[in-house]
Amino acid sequence: MQTINIIDAPHHVNERVKIGVWLTDKRSSGKIAFLQLRDGTAFFQGVLLKNKVTPEVFELAKHELRQEASFWVIGEIHEDTRSKFGYEIQIEDIEVIDASEDYPIGNKEHGVDFLLDNRHLWLRSSKPQAMMKIRDRVIRANYEYFGDHGFTKIDPPILTGNAPEGTTDLFHTKYFEQDAYLSQSGQLYEEAGALALNKVYSFGPVFRAEKSKTRRHLIEFWMIEPEMAFMHQEESLEIQEEYVAYLVQKVIDDCSHELEVLGRDPETLKPFTQTPYPRISYDEAIELLQKGGLDVQWGDDFGSPEETFLADHFSKPVFILNYPKSIKPFYMKGHPTRDDVYVCADLLAPEGYGEIIGGSERETDYDTLLQAVKDAGLDPKDYAWYLDLRKYGSVPHSGFGLGLERFLSWITLQDHLRTTIPFPRMLNRLYP
Numbered sequence: 206m207q208t209i210n211i212i213d214a215p216h217h218v219n220e221r222v223k224i225g226v227w228l229t230d231k232r233s234s235g236k237i238a239f240l241q242l243r244d245g246t247a248f249f250q251g252v253l254l255k256n257k258v259t260p261e262v263f264e265l266a267k268h269e270l271r272q273e274a275s276f277w278v279i280g281e282i283h284e285d286t287r288s289k290f291g292y293e294i295q296i297e298d299i300e301v302i303d304a305s306e307d308y309p310i311g312n313k314e315h316g317v318d319f320l321l322d323n324r325h326l327w328l329r330s331s332k333p334q335a336m337m338k339i340r341d342r343v344i345r346a347n348y349e350y351f352g353d354h355g356f357t358k359i360d361p362p363i364l365t366g367n368a369p370e371g372t373t374d375l376f377h378t379k380y381f382e383q384d385a386y387l388s389q390s391g392q393l394y395e396e397a398g399a400l401a402l403n404k405v406y407s408f409g410p411v412f413r414a415e416k417s418k419t420r421r422h423l424i425e426f427w428m429i430e431p432e433m434a435f436m437h438q439e440e441s442l443e444i445q446e447e448y449v450a451y452l453v454q455k456v457i458d459d460c461s462h463e464l465e466v467l468g469r470d471p472e473t474l475k476p477f478t479q480t481p482y483p484r485i486s487y488d489e490a491i492e493l494l495q496k497g498g499l500d501v502q503w504g505d506d507f508g509s510p511e512e513t514f515l516a517d518h519f520s521k522p523v524f525i526l527n528y529p530k531s532i533k534p535f536y537m538k539g540h541p542t543r544d545d546v547y548v549c550a551d552l553l554a555p556e557g558y559g560e561i562i563g564g565s566e567r568e569t570d571y572d573t574l575l576q577a578v579k580d581a582g583l584d585p586k587d588y589a590w591y592l593d594l595r596k597y598g599s600v601p602h603s604g605f606g607l608g609l610e611r612f613l614s615w616i617t618l619q620d621h622l623r624t625t626i627p628f629p630r631m632l633n634r635l636y637p
Contacts, residue, residue: 206221206222206223206279207220207222207223208222208223208224208225209222209223209224210224210244210245210246210247211224211226211242211243211244211246211247211248211249211290212246212247213246214247214249214282214290214292214294215291215292217282218282218283218284218292219281219282219283220281220282221279221280221281221297222279222280222281222282222294223277223278223279224242224244224277224278224294225244225275225276225277225302226242226243226244226251226275226276226277226278227242227243227244227273227274227275227329228240228241228242228270228271228272228273228274228276228305229241229242229243229248229272229273229329229331230272230312231266231267231270233266233267235255236254236255236256237252237253237254237255238252238253238255238263238266238267239251239252239253240252240253240266240270240278240296242278242294243329243334245334247290248290248331249285249288249290249292249293249294250285250288250293250294251278251280251293251294251295251296252293252294252295252296253266253267253295253296254295257295257297258296258297258298259298262296262297262298262299265299265301266296266299270299270301271304271305271306271308272305272308272311272312273305273308273326273329274301274303274304274305275301275302275303275305276299276300276301276302277299277300277302278294278296278298278299279296279297279298279299279300280294280295280296280297280298281294281295281297282294283295289462289465308326309323309326310323310326310327310329310330317623321623321629321634322636322637323637324627324628324629324637325628325637328627331466332466332467332624333624335460335462335463335464335466335467336463336467336613336617336619336624336625337627338460338463339456339460339463339464339467339613339616339617340609340613340625340626342455342456342459342460343452343455343456343609343612343613344408344609346451346452346455346456347406347408347429347452348408349455350448350451350452351406351431354404354444355403355404356404356405356406356431357398357402357403357404357405357406358405358406358407358408359394359395359398359402359405359406359407360391360407360409361388361391361393361394361395361407361409362388362391362394363387363388363409363410364378364380364385364386364387364388365385365386365387365388366380366383366384366385366386366587367386367393367583367587367588367591368386368389368583374389374413374414374415375387375389375412375413375414376412376414387411387412388411388412389411389412389413390411390428390430390606391407391409391411391428391430392430392432392536392604392606393536393591394407395407395430395431395432395604396432396536396567396591396594396602396604397590397591397594398432399432399433399434399602399604400434400594400598400599400600400602403433403434403435404431404432404433404434405431405432406429406430406431406432407428407429407430408427408428408429408430409427409428410425410426410427410428411425411426411427411428412424412425413426416632417632418631418632418633419509420620420621420622421509421558421559421611421614421622422622422631423610423622423623423626423629423630423631424630424631424632425630426608426609426610426622426626427608427609427610427626428606428607428608428609429606429607429609430604430605430606430607431444431448431604431605432602432603432604433602433603433604434600434601434602435600435601435602436601436602436603437566437601437603438538438548438549438550438564438565438566438603440603441564441566441603441604441605442484442524442550442564443481445524445550445552445562445564445605446480446481446482446522446524446552447480448607449477449482449522449552449561449562449607449612450477450478450479450480452612453474453477453478453616454478456474456616457471457474457475457478464616464617467617467618467619468617468618469616469617469618474616476520476521477521477522477555479521482521482522482523482524482552483519483521483523483524484523484524484526484550485515485523485524485525485526486525486526486527487525487526487527487528487529487546488503488527490507490511490515490525491503491505493514493515493518494511494514494515497514499511499514503529504529504531504532505532506532507525509557509559512553512559512560513557513559515553516553516554516555516556516557516558516559517555517557519555520555521555522552522553522554522555522561523552523553523555524550524551524552524553525550525551525553526549526550527540527543527546527547527548527549527550528546528547528549528551529545529546529547530545530546530547533547533549533565534581535568535574535577535578535580535581535583536565536567536568536574536577537549537565537566537567537568538565538566538567538568538569539568539573547565548565548566549563549564549565549566550562550563550564550565551563551564552564554611554612554615555615556615556618558611558614558615559611560611561607561608561611561612561615562605562606562607562608563605563606564603564604564605564606565603565604565605566601566602566603567602567603567604568595569595569599569600569601569602570595570599571592571595571596571599574592574595575592578592609625610622610625610626613625
């Protein structure tokens with residue numbers, strides 16, 4: 206008799222197997238009992254027929270096993286055309302591993318705060334499990350895409366002495382006798398990596414001390430940040446759209462069931478796998494917004510209402526190009542024919558999910574960058590190593606950052622980023 210996982214059931218039809226499981230629910234009717242089982246790989250049903258098991262096993266299944274009890278089931282795998290999974294186990298025997306009493310998350314509606322207080326247990330439920338499997342697939346797809354396209358992964362520090370976007374929204378700490386911050390981006394270090402290794406990327410946690418309670422913000426989240434030497438913005442945009450389309454396609458290919466569990470029809474994602482994506486300038490975006498009756502002026506940054514309004518004009522993600530210098534970070538390259546905008550772009554997701562990528566070509570001139578550091582109110586001494594990159598063989602280079610949780614929120618139609626990460630960190634939440 207072979208020990209298997211539930212996900213392997215299709216390969217063991219009409220075979221007698223042993224599976225370690227937890228009980229998610231049960232019901233019984235006369236001489237038959239149905240156990241809803243999970244083992245972390247999948248969910249399926251176990252069936253007990255009273256005349257096929259001992260009285261003790263049937264009594265155990267019908268009356269004694271409680272939600273989230275752990276046990277071994279022994280039985281034969283059968284096809285089950287009534288379930289989406291397509292298979293079940295006819296149970297012959299049960300070996301209890303550990304009982305479970307008064308499990309707090311029942312098969313009923315619970316408030317979000319209650320579920321987040323019990324996130325360590327909520328992860329066992331079908332929707333969080335589906336989300337974590339999609340998250341895992343997207344992470345693996347990142348490694349596949351960049352590995353197949355000649356990128357080298359380098360890991361920037363999490364503790365830094367400077368900030369790519371100013372120190373206002375950083376978590377401050379002491380690094381022995383020096384001031385230090387939790388990283389809000391690995392970008393500056395990725396630029397150093399690109400000038401050493403040509404094409405690089407990082408993937409790791411970043412931190413923003415923003416006192417925001419919107420559905421689009423987390424205090425701690427994960428960023429993918431590629432940086433590419435000898436590359437202008439136009440080439441970078443092509444990579445960005447190809448990369449997003451690749452991620453979406455991999456989720457469609459490998460996680461259709463999980464998407465459906467979360468309420469997203471995989472068919473609705475297919476248009477997003479087709480490139481190119483539309484592009485409009487910031488100037489054109491302002492015109493669209495003003496014609497639509499929104500109270501916005503040139504030079505304003507876009508919030509959720511503006512981003513949603515703009516995205517609704519397109520059936521695919523849309524790039525907004527060349528934002529004003531006053532609302533973007535100092536390291537971006539100035540436009541060749543205008544003094545008021547940078548060569549940059551944000552990619553807005555459809556369906557009201559806002560910015561999922563921000564990127565730009567980077568400033569390559571030492572004196573221009575030095576002045577931009579000063580104009581941003583930053584100490585050039587803190588950025589001496591970064592400025593060095595413009596002294597020794599500076600080249601055109603571009604990069605971007607994709608927020609993993611925002612991407613996941615969009616493709617799975619989540620109302621809030623908090624459900625896309627195992628243990629969300631928000632303004633009022635550091636537990637569990």
